[in-house]
Amino acid sequence: MTDLATHVTEVAAGLCSYLDASPSPFHAVDSAAALLREAGFTEVAETDPTPTAPGHYVVRRGGSLLAWSTAAAGDARAPHTPYRVVGAHTDSPNLRIKPRPDWARAGWQMLGVEVYGGALTNSWLDRDLGLSGRVAVRDADAPGGVAQRLWRVDEPVLRVSQLAIHLDRSVRAEGLQLNDQAHLAPHWGLGLETGARRTFRGWLAEQVGVAAGDVLGYDAMTHDLTPARRIGPDGDLIASARLDNLATSYAAVRALLHAVEQPTAQPWVPVVVLFDHEEVGSMSERGAQSTFLPAWLERIVLATGGTREDYLRALAGTVIASGDMAHATHPNYAERHEPEHPILMNGGPVLKVNTNLRYATDSLGAAAFALACEQAGVPMQTFVTRSDLPCGSTVGPMTSALTGATTVDFGAPVLSMHSTREICGTLDQAAYAAALAAFLAPA
Template sequence: MNSKQDYVTALCQFIDQSPSQFHATRSIEDLLVESGFAKLDETSHWNLKPAKKYYVTRNDSAIIAFVTAKKPSPEAGFNIATAHTDSPAPKLKLKGASFTANTIRIPVETYGGDLHSTWFDRPLGIAGRIAYKAEDDTIQSKLVNIQKPIAIIPSLAIHLNRNANASNEINVQQHMAACLAGQKFEQVNETIAKEAGLEPSQILDAELFLYDCQQATRLGVDDSLVSAPRLDNLAACHALTLAISKAKPTKHTQVAIFTDNEEIGSRTPQGAQSTFINTILDRITLAFSDNLENTFIARANSTLLSIDAAHAVHPNYADKHDPAYAPQINKGIVIKANADAKYATNAVTAANFRNLCAQNGFPVQDFINRSDMPCGSTIGPITAANLGCQGLDIGAPLWAMHSARETAGALDHKIMIEATRIFLANRG
């Protein structure tokens, strides 16, 4: 890939193939395998070698990939970059399904802090993971993706809600149920089972989400924008996957971490607050040393780059940004900072990253929330605190974060890929 358009095409394909965190993890895995990474089993003993590529998954929704050092040592530590695989979406409450007003109606609960209004009147697919009883009576899981438009959340006509454009409170339980037409709920089960290649009676449980069926696309008079669902945080996942895939062995081990459940606080076995990250890093250290103390030394000698979306200044709501910290789309990577440590960034880590970008000609912007508005957070502070290493939060500027569709810059994505690759390879 030699141009920003090639990177955008690849990003759009990656997003279209990743309608849930489970599918995103599989998409990442496919790219890693293409680049020569070998899969490890977390439940088995490992026999790691220097200067080799490996990856390991957890829960089908989180993945850690790494390139071991030429001569691994705890003093060299790790260069670590992180992203998260999940995005806000309506999750189906299948047992609440009913037949109302001549349509199958399935209530939802919202996963993460989505922008409710953006889910209305869109053709929606269904994707996620099912658990089923196999022919040998074991419980297995399988990913499903009903790509055709199967559901819609219809708005109430303006004639029946005259205040809709002034104020429109949305009750998720009542107003956001998905409508699927049909005559009986069994049709939904049959459709899911057919997609999975199973009989409906085999399916025992499911984690299924609605998603926007419209494909990711470029837009703008110069094709410089990207419109897509789940840019937060699949754009970072794609950039980090390409960066680690290009990694060459160095004096330190390079690590790409993709955790799940950031949008709901990360407190799951596959989230950033779990043992997943520390366990894998310690196993890498102990593969080349039998001294437990070396795990602590390796962590202390590590550095962390957390990649998540950043709020671009909105042309119609510019007052929502501090004017001194108002990053623009297609103007470069954003360093995110916060006085209450909602981001991992400090003066030293920011200075190191600015220097790296300056040396390579990458533009850098800054984001700090308005002082009269609360700040969001991400996995950077959690991961840095658990590891006990220095960290930095960055992101590509984005419009409409947590909408069913978001907008980002084509140039920013190319810069993010290259900056992440260089960060993993070099020490500041």
């Protein structure tokens, strides 16, 4: 096996492990933090003082994470040193459990769910579903009397069963029509109407080892139990849940680890930020429209003796790369894509451009990403959507507006975006991480 093939295999295996370990944004952050700690990063709490000594650090806020390194230049680093930031998001569309989910119909125990984000809801039918998330429990020894715990159940506890074709023969001709309220409630057993009552809160309490009355709140979501894996006769594709956008999150973490191992001589502070809630607009305390990124960039400046003026100077020289997956040209629907901008699977990272600023890319940002791909020795593709179709967006425009920094949007090719099961190119993942490493540590 060649060195390149070995590297591609290693990146693919690492990505698959990360995807399987991260069924919720909270687990995605936990998995990323673990990779960083193993490489020598020190985790700090937001309530702690910002570290003043040069080093590698990571902080989390719920389902979001920020990591940075000030070790390259050591004590000689000027407070107004600009940043190189790679941003991504940790959340993916799914079905989330309602606060009072228990109900029954026709002898079935059901759970009320709400669709999170722009899910392809048909892809959630007839699948073995597990559950995961975060739970807040009563704890007299914890601050405010509340402790947080991550939990996950990788067992087939839920299913959303599709109606048999015999009872709706129009589905072949007219297509499947799903009502979020009526047709997506999963069933998880029988007997609720006959007295063998099981409540979700009581079951969740059993999973985390507390009394039902001590479960004070939860963020609970479903996930498909099929593991991530390489597919195809040559293994040149990866199929998994949550590729959008955990593939970028993983590539960003790998890139940061590479950047601190081989720091650039140029004056940059490398930063990775993984946001929650991108799929629902990012308007939260930990989304891309929050204070999370700008507050921590300022705290890093102030911790090394800088001023507000130094912080604003740093932002003026900062470049942000906003990463999200990109639509590969679909062979069965090629007419839905811009004909002069085909995006090939395993064709390299994708620069994303939109004149109406659904992406933040301008010529300066595009140049920074093109140089990173050139330095990494990987090809670069360019995506624009058809002029007669609306364009999606990501965290790039909002982080650009909040910081005033030059920003570029990019991605890696994927099919079936927002499905329970997406596919991407195996070679693309190694190229993706290499390009981001070059962006964080430009030659």
